[in-house]
Amino acid sequence: MVEQRNGFSAGSASLRPSRATGVRRGRGVLSLMIVLCVLAGVFYGGSRVYGLLTAARNAGVPSAEEEAVSAPSVALSSDAQPDRIAVGLPASPDVPLGAVVEGKKESYWIRIVKSTYSLHLYKGNQLVKTYPIAIGENPGNKARVGDRRTPEGEFSVEQIQNSSAWVHDFGDGKGPIAGAYGPWFIRLKTGWKGIGIHGTHDPSSIGKMITEGCIRLRNDHVEEVKARLALKARVVIEP
Numbered sequence: 129m130v131e132q133r134n135g136f137s138a139g140s141a142s143l144r145p146s147r148a149t150g151v152r153r154g155r156g157v158l159s160l161m162i163v164l165c166v167l168a169g170v171f172y173g174g175s176r177v178y179g180l181l182t183a184a185r186n187a188g189v190p191s192a193e194e195e196a197v198s199a200p201s202v203a204l205s206s207d208a209q210p211d212r213i214a215v216g217l218p219a220s221p222d223v224p225l226g227a228v229v230e231g232k233k234e235s236y237w238i239r240i241v242k243s244t245y246s247l248h249l250y251k252g253n254q255l256v257k258t259y260p261i262a263i264g265e266n267p268g269n270k271a272r273v274g275d276r277r278t279p280e281g282e283f284s285v286e287q288i289q290n291s292s293a294w295v296h297d298f299g300d301g302k303g304p305i306a307g308a309y310g311p312w313f314i315r316l317k318t319g320w321k322g323i324g325i326h327g328t329h330d331p332s333s334i335g336k337m338i339t340e341g342c343i344r345l346r347n348d349h350v351e352e353v354k355a356r357l358a359l360k361a362r363v364v365i366e367p
Contacts, residue, residue: 237362238325238353240343242278245335247325247343249353259353262333262344269367270320276340278365279318285361286317288354291326305329310347312354316363325363326350 239248240261247259264270264278271277289312296308310327320341327347328334334346343365345353 235358235361236356238357238364240363240365242280242365242367247345247353249356251356256356257352259345259349260334262328262336262338264339264341265337267337270318270323270341273320278339278341278343279320279323280365280367281318283316283318283363283365285314285357285359285363287313287315288357288359289313289315310345310350312350314350314354314357325353 236249236251236256239250240246241248242263245261245263247261249256249259265276268277269281270279291309291313292307292311294309294313295304295306297304298308307327307329310329312327314325316323316325323341325343325345327350328344331346333339333344338344
């Protein structure tokens with residue numbers, strides 16, 4: 129017979145400790161699960177936030193390769209063209225050839241003014257020297273092959289050739305003329321074949337409209353100009 133105490137049997141009373149222990153264990157497991165879930169959330173959220181921050185930071189910063197491609201180059205080679213300078217500069221008194229130009233070093237370039245029969249040699253924006261020239265026999269801008277006009281516009285030096293052994297027949301009945309182009313032929317990239325700056329066998333032709341379209345200099349002057357120009361040098365020809 130089981131003894132009854134306060135309406136409960138001794139057997140039922142003996143079950144209470146085991147139930148309490150089970151509840152405590154259940155609560156402990158639940159707490160552990162909650163802690164693990166919180167830690168997992170913190171880790172996942174932190175990783176996600178870090179990933180988002182990293183992506184946002186990298187979005188505005190180019191890679192080293194992109195920087196190398198997109199960064200503007202500031203180093204200029206010796207034959208680099210100077211920055212564009214407004215055409216129409218007034219002719220100023222000659223500066224002695226070889227004079228030191230203050231400030232930033234710039235490449236030499238040429239401005240030719242057909243109306244004044246003049247070739248202006250510049251270094252950057254500083255006029256170095258002005259030379260008298262001869263130009264095409266006919267006025268105006270070149271429009272077709274054989275029109276004996278000097279082209280107008282902005283061009284560049286394509287080749288510098290030794291022309292001391294060249295001959296040319298001007299069609300004046302005198303036949304081929306030795307040294308017709310002087311010592312140098314500075315070929316220009318104009319879109320027209322055979323246009324250049326060169327010397328002459330006839331210094332008296334300088335200052336006249338007499339050529340087939342080229343720009344003609346005295347031989348000693350073409351030597352000076354050639355010594356300062358590089359390939360791709362800028363050449364501006366104005367009316």
